[in-house]
Amino acid sequence: MNNEIKLEFDAISANESFARVAVAAFVTPVNPTLEELADVKTAVSEAVTNAIIHGYDGRQGKVLLHCILRERTLHIEVKDTGKGIENVEKAMEPLFTTRPELDRSGMGFSFMEAFMDDLQVLSEPGAGTCVVMKKRFADMSSEPHEE
Amino acid sequence: MDERFHIIDDYLMIRMPEEIDHHQAAALSEQADRYILEEPVKHIVFDFEDTRFMDSSGVGVVIGRYKKIACFGGNVYAVNADRQIRRIIRISGLKKVLKLVEEDTDE
Ligand SMILES: Nc1ncnc2c1ncn2[C@@H]1O[C@H](COP(=O)(O)OP(=O)(O)O)[C@@H](O)[C@H]1O
Ligand SMILES: [Mg+2]
Numbered sequence: 001m002n003n004e005i006k007l008e009f010d011a012i013s014a015n016e017s018f019a020r021v022a023v024a025a026f027v028t029p030v031n032p033t034l035e036e037l038a039d040v041k042t043a044v045s046e047a048v049t050n051a052i053i054h055g056y057d058g059r060q061g062k063v064l065l066h067c068i069l070r071e072r073t074l075h076i077e078v079k080d081t082g083k084g085i086e087n088v089e090k091a092m093e094p095l096f097t098t099r100p101e102l103d104r105s106g107m108g109f110s111f112m113e114a115f116m117d118d119l120q121v122l123s124e125p126g127a128g129t130c131v132v133m134k135k136r137f138a139d140m141s142s143e144p145h146e147e
Numbered sequence: 148m149d150e151r152f153h154i155i156d157d158y159l160m161i162r163m164p165e166e167i168d169h170h171q172a173a174a175l176s177e178q179a180d181r182y183i184l185e186e187p188v189k190h191i192v193f194d195f196e197d198t199r200f201m202d203s204s205g206v207g208v209v210i211g212r213y214k215k216i217a218c219f220g221g222n223v224y225a226v227n228a229d230r231q232i233r234r235i236i237r238i239s240g241l242k243k244v245l246k247l248v249e250e251d252t253d254e
Contacts, residue, residue, distance in 0.1 A: 013170035020168075020200070038200075038231045045202040049169040094240075103176055103211035107203040107239050114238050 001029045003069045011052045011061040011080065019048045019065055019078075026067050027074055030137045039115035040074065040135055046108040047078035047131040053099065055082025055129055072137040081128035088121050152182055157189035163198045167205035176208050180215065189221045193245070196227035206239045213244050224248055 005026055009015045020041040027040060044065070051063045059082075066077040085091050091098075092113075097106035112119050118134035151162040159182050164171050182188055191212055195201075213223045225236060226248045236242055 013168075016168050016170050017166060035231070038234075041200060042202050042235075045168055045200075049202070049204065053169060103172065103204075103207040105203045105207040105210055105239065107206055111203050111235075111238065 001069055001071065003029070005065075005067050007065045008062050009065070011056040011059075011063050011082075013049075013052060015063070016045055016048050016052070019063070020045050022065070023067060023076065027069065027137070030069065030072050030074075031140060032137050033140075036135070036137055040076075043112045043115045043133055043135075044076065044078070046111050047076075047133070050108055050131070051078060051080035051082065051129065053102065053104075055080035055084075057083065072139060074135045074137070076133045076135075077130060078133075079128065079130040084125040084127050084129055085121070085123040086125050088123050092121065149178070152178065154182065154186050154188065157187055158192055159183065159186065159188040159190070160192045160194060162194045162196065163201075163205075165197050165199055167198060167201040167208065169202075169204040172204040172208050176211055179208075179212050183212065183215050189216065189219060190224065191216060191221065192224045192226060194226050195229065195232045198229075198232055201232055201235050203239065206235065206241055209241060209245055217244075222246060 007022060009018065023044045024037055024041055048063055055061065061080060061082055064079040068075040090096060092109040094110045095106040097104040112133060116133040116135050120132040121129065123129040153160040161179055164175065193209060209223060223244060224246045228236065228247060233247065236245055236247065
């Protein structure tokens with residue numbers, strides 16, 4: 001199964017659940033396990049939330065969600081053109097947050113790392129951030145193979 | 148949404164929503180804080196019975212509330228957490244403060 005979608009939506013918190021549900025629907029043809037599905041939904045939720053609260057910080061903007069399915073591998077890009085990240089390495093440390101007053105836990109990147117097979121964060125201060133993630137879905141050999 | 152909050156003795160019981168993300172978190176925390184401030188709350192029980200999704204925003208909700216009661220010797224508990232919620236609790240390190248009250252035995 002090969003497929004690709006690109007979605008662009010407003011950077012408002014109501015769209016966090018929309019993004020998760022869209023990606024969950026996109027991967028249904030590969031019959032992900034409940035756990036794999038939860039992994040992908042959590043990672044997407046983290047990346048999209050970050051774009052909204054950190055990237056745009058309440059200002060208007062667009063989030064771009066780009067998904068590609070190649071056989072049983074999902075590639076996801078979540079992109080914003082917000083304020084960007086000064087120090088990506090530091091931002092990715094567990095518990096690191098620049099918004100403790102918002103009750104942020106600083107675990108967003110840790111979750112993306114834990115739940116996906118690959119995570120890359122490209123960012124430029126003033127230009128925006130692009131989070132690239134990959135997830136390989138296990139092949140359920142007991143399942144009948146469908147084209 | 149107020150029927151999600153109950154006071155039993157010095158416990159605040161919170162029935163958590165179906166999805167706990169950043170969109171839900173602010174209102175949830177705000178309401179919980181009102182109870183913590185206005186009622187004699189010592190401990191908090193987070194009931195995940197209805198919860199099918201939680202991301203790191205939910206972790207922030209729990210830690211934020213814990214910080215408000217910990218200085219008075221309060222504890223935070225989780226009940227009815229399904230497999231997925233228990234995973235989130237484990238991976239986030241929340242387990243150090245949030246006491247899991249196990250009920251189902253499927254793991
Ligand atoms: N899209 C983004 N744009 C700007 N800054 C970001 C973005 N994503 C993450 N960050 C920065 O990285 C930090 C860590 O992110 P994360 O691990 O998700 O924790 P949290 O969201 O709880 O702060 C954030 O506090 C923020 O400073
Ligand atoms: Mg985050």
